[in-house]
């Protein structure tokens with residue numbers, strides 16, 4: 001699905017009923033201009049994470065909206081309504097949010113109506129709604145749950161769009177869209193960095209491996225989106241054989257989601273609690289242009305069987321001011337592990353269980369993470 005195809009041929013339409021797909025010029029994406037990050041050099045020493053059960057503050061479980069062919073971004077006609085789908089962003093929905101929001105908003109705006117409904121109030125719905133407001137639209141968000149009760153509130157959330165699709169099911173068009181969305185999103189997130197209201201700040205990040213890292217493909221959106229990137233470096237912190245290192249943005253989702261809600265309401269947006277069971281429920285909405293950002297919930301409503309949950313469990317430790325870095329790696333003893341340095345607490349993660357709908361925290365997972373990260377810290 002090429003963006004120009006998505007946006008092809010449409011005039012303004014203020015009345016009900018679906019109209020043909022609109023035309024817009026593709027935005028010019030300039031490469032990021034990044035100064036020195038407000039963090040230590042990538043080779044600076046690291047303080048160990050104090051990972052022990054007596055420092056655990058909370059454990060959260062969330063279901064990532066993982067769609068095997070990758071995120072869905074397209075305009076369709078549902079009943080008499082023009083619907084733009086914007087869902088299924090897997091493990092990278094916060095990272096991609098501003099990019100897919102801009103692309104989805106372009107689609108919705110081109111239908112020519114001022115009143116627009118956005119379904120869903122996660123990071124995708126809120127950023128899409130804000131993009132539409134910026135263009136002068138009168139936006140109402142309809143959702144079953146609002147922040148802080150969304151999956152987006154549980155997200156890590158490190159800026160790195162990954163785990164977005166099954167490699168053998170994603171199309172070249174979707175990959176093109178994801179690269180473009182990543183570029184747009186990263187540039188937008190930089191503008192929030194170090195504003196305490198949004199909880200977005202720079203960190204240094206390490207991908208760890210005992211095997212040589214694959215450098216045949218650029219990172220999502222291009223390596224320029226990962227300032228300072230050094231790939232497949234021999235030797236690594238924690239005793240790994242190889243590592244990639246770069247600077248990226250940490251998005252403290254508790255603060256960030258609250259700030260987006262404030263921005264939306266402060267610009268005259270409305271929020272309505274409503275659950276949709278089937279696509280026919282959309283008929284009851286007064287708006288004729290609708291952007292669907294219901295994440296995992298889109299599967300049942302729009303009968304999309306390609307979207308499944310990818311369960312993730314996070315355990316938080318008491319915060320440590322001396323941790324300004326994150327990492328991700330796989331260990332023989334403890335499996336996949338990652339750590340993000342949130343200011344509200346040290347975040348321990350490492351689960352991505354496809355097809356698992358359980359929202360119950362698992363005690364054995366808590367121990368795996370606490371012990372696994374303690375073992376890594378002992379290797380520093």
Ligand SMILES: Cc1cc2nc3c(=O)[nH]c(=O)nc-3n(C[C@H](O)[C@H](O)[C@H](O)COP(=O)(O)OP(=O)(O)OC[C@H]3O[C@@H](n4cnc5c(N)ncnc54)[C@H](O)[C@@H]3O)c2cc1C
Nearest residue numbers: 062093095120121122124144145152156158276295297312
């Ligand atoms: C443990 C974990 C760690 C993660 N880490 C990262 C990370 O580091 N970086 C990153 O970029 N991403 C990360 N993610 C992924 C990220 O959380 C998701 O991709 C993102 O939250 C998807 O946003 P969304 O707005 O589509 O969905 P959601 O946040 O789930 O919002 C969906 C909205 O739709 C509403 N809705 C759903 N169904 C219905 C219905 N039937 N009727 C009405 N409303 C409905 C919901 O109430 C909600 O308001 C992580 C996720 C998890 C679980």
